[in-house]
Amino acid sequence: MNNWIIITPEGITKSPNDTFYENFQVLGFVTATTKEAALVKLKENYSYINGSGFDEVWIYQLRFSNPNITYLGIEQEEDEFEDDFEREMVHKITCILEENCYTDITYDYFEEDSYFFEAYSDAFQEVRVDVKDETIEVYDRYIAEKHFVHFGDIKL
Structure with a gap:
């Protein structure tokens, strides 16, 4: 195949x-x-x-299932986080997503109790992570799809 x-x-x-x-x-x-x-x-x-x-x-x-991602060299602000808590949560969530086979993870933004990322698993996807107490609920969707699909619940 x-x-x-x-x-x-x-x-x-x-x-x-x-x-x-x-x-x-x-x-x-x-x-x-x-x-x-x-x-x-x-x-x-x-x-x-x-x-x-x-x-x-x-x-x-x-030839390869994972793309080689690079950036155009656009100047970005050094600190994209509102505060240290957001920075810490994004770091924890990124590590958890990597452990669950997501690659090339990019943090997009935070809204209410949800963190939004872009990442690859079997294809390019948007990932939403909802934080509920000591658990995170991971939802992903392929870019062409309308709705997020529940991937699973993971302990923080």
């Missing part, structure tokens, strides 16, 4: 500074034996694509 990424040149992206760019869109990641089987699996696994208007797709076999 091979890992495949399927993309389309038909689409636009809104950048973080609200500028729109025509570019390629990732339609999905699948595991299949051939590129023809990968296309069939794409339509099965990502049913929202059917009728979406995307027509032209490019199918690439991936």
Whole structure:
């Protein structure tokens, strides 16, 4: 079995500074034996694509299942945390996520009792971690999905 990424040149992206760019869109990641089987699996696994208007797709076999992530060198503020408690919680949660097979974890923001991250497990995902007393509830979702799915409860 091979890992495949399927993309389309038909689409636009809104950048973080609200500028729109025509570019390629990732339609999905699948595991299949051939590129023809990968296309069939794409339509099965990502049913929202059917009728979406995307027509032209490019199918690439991936040599590695985890991407090499790097940054464009954009200047970031040194301290992204509101206080020491947030910094400590993010560190603890990051360690727990790493122990549960998430990689390339990036902390996004905190809202009420939820911490939001981006990470990889089998694909690029958004991760929400809810803190409840001495337990954290981990929820993740693939970028193309609408809702978070409960991954599990873990002791802090």
